[in-house]
Amino acid sequence: MLNSKFGILTVSIALLLAIFILSLIACILTHTSPHILLTSIASQEIGFAIKLSLFTSAISTLLCIAVSIPASYSLARYNFFGKTLLSTILDLPLALPPLVAGVGLLLLFGTTSFGAWLSDFGLKFVFTPLGIIIAQFAVNISFMLRIMRSTFEGISPRYENVAQTLGCTPMQAFLQTTLPMSKNGLMAGGIITWSKGIGEFGAALMVAGATRMKTETLPISLYLNMSCGDLDLAMAAAVILIIISFVSLYIFERRGGVTRLY
């Protein structure tokens, strides 16, 4: 197996890459001590950031799931005019830098009459936690769409056909066969969307700004505290983000298979 110079070269590069990644994490973890870390986590500011991050990412993930299920189902099951174009547009956020998406959101909600109209209904997105949610949604929805589309495409439409002949409407058939059979895809997609939502920085910064104790999520907190030199708080935010990433990656891998998409 590993008997050629070429083989040894490729494995060495993989090993070096692993060392590189591990040293990044090690640097963060060793820059602080358990005692300082715990005190920082117990601080009011980090507590606020954890809560805001969990809240906004949970809501944006639920939104992504709710929208991606019907939208990806349409792409997986039906053929219609303009489907390729539609599918390309829905994939765009994958290629768009989050900062750019954020600027777009800021302009949409801050300068248009549509934004003003929403604002009249109390839906204010600019410089509010609501803006964080919409930013996470805009950046992550394409990932969720891709995962759900490939999940639905992997399930034969004949299950729904059989369910329909047994007395289901098309929607009941979907809810009772394809949807429960998509459980793994939904879990994997939900976890990755949630984890990306927690880490979302660029787009959220543009729309919601970085206001201490108002729109301060964990990545924003990391950014703010690094800027003003409070390393203890910054490291606390970083460590929590690392833990969340590891846990979600672990669950994601265990739910299997869908990692192939990336």
Place this chain on the structure above:
Amino acid sequence: MPFGSEIDHIHSPLIKMESVIQMIRIENISKDLGEFKLDDATLQIDEGEYFIILGPTGAGKTILIETIAGIYRPDGGRVFLNGADVTNILPKDRQISMVYQDYMLFPHLTVAGNVGFGLRQKKVGRSEIKAKVDEIADLLGVSHLLRRYPGTLSGGEKQRIAIARAVVTEPKVLLLDEPLSALDSRTTERLRAELARIHKLTGTTTIHVTHSFEEAFALGDRIAVMCGGRIIQVGTPDEVFRRPNSKFIADFVGVENLFRGSSVVHDDISEVRIDDISVVSSTVKSGDVSVSIRPEDILISKREIETSARNSFSGEITEVKDMGGIVRVVVDVGIPFVVALTKRSYEDMELAPGTRVCIVFKASATHVF
């Protein structure tokens, strides 16, 4: 009488006063799905009939029954169920059940959950569902599997459960899409007998799609042969197999000397009664069977032949088909046998229509299925 049905009578000379109820009528159905299509298909299927749709892969057989089930809305044409136009009615309101080749059991439900699925949709009470599921599981011999999940079952078990799930709702029509094609030959044979038994028991109008002439011949009251999205012949198995109306069907069906009879087994041989004659086979199978003998396995002679072969009959040549090097002779010995011989021996023996001859074939050449 409502005005609409009067119009119907005037325009449909096909509907005559008959005692048989027409369960399904499709008129000029067309559907284009790109890869597969249906082209101007017209069919009528009577109540209680076991109807076979026979054709090679890609002939449009599955689209045809999926259109009957209502999965697809046809591009043109109409579907009638029990006299009512159901073309625009959802599958759930048609009372038509469907079984696919690859079972399509819901993997997240137990076997009992699968079988009871249709009853739950119809809001049948819990205890009644259980009673009906138990009854149908018993009928199909899957009672011991009810608590298991489909993933752990064999192909034959899965298909029995798929059939149970389809018939437990007591549909008006049962659609079977290649139900035996994914199974090994022993399981296929057993399940084929089971399908015949269930049909006899329930009397449900059944449409069975297959590419296997054996299935078609063994089960079908009538057969429709499909090719390239068109229905090219409809008739009883005898009509379709003995008098194919096109070269395609003759080539596709490709069998001669195909008979149905009833078999009795003794001393490790089967004796099959076909009309007035008895044929002996070394294939052991009793009950209602089909028999086929390859034309080239039959010997023909003008005199009585002394032979160890178990099957010997005499009759008259009714027809001679010259196929180039080979001549096919039809000999009527009570039932018509096709015998193949070389042109040379045909001429040497001085055979002709009307000649009285003797035919002989071995028990081992008699295929019973």
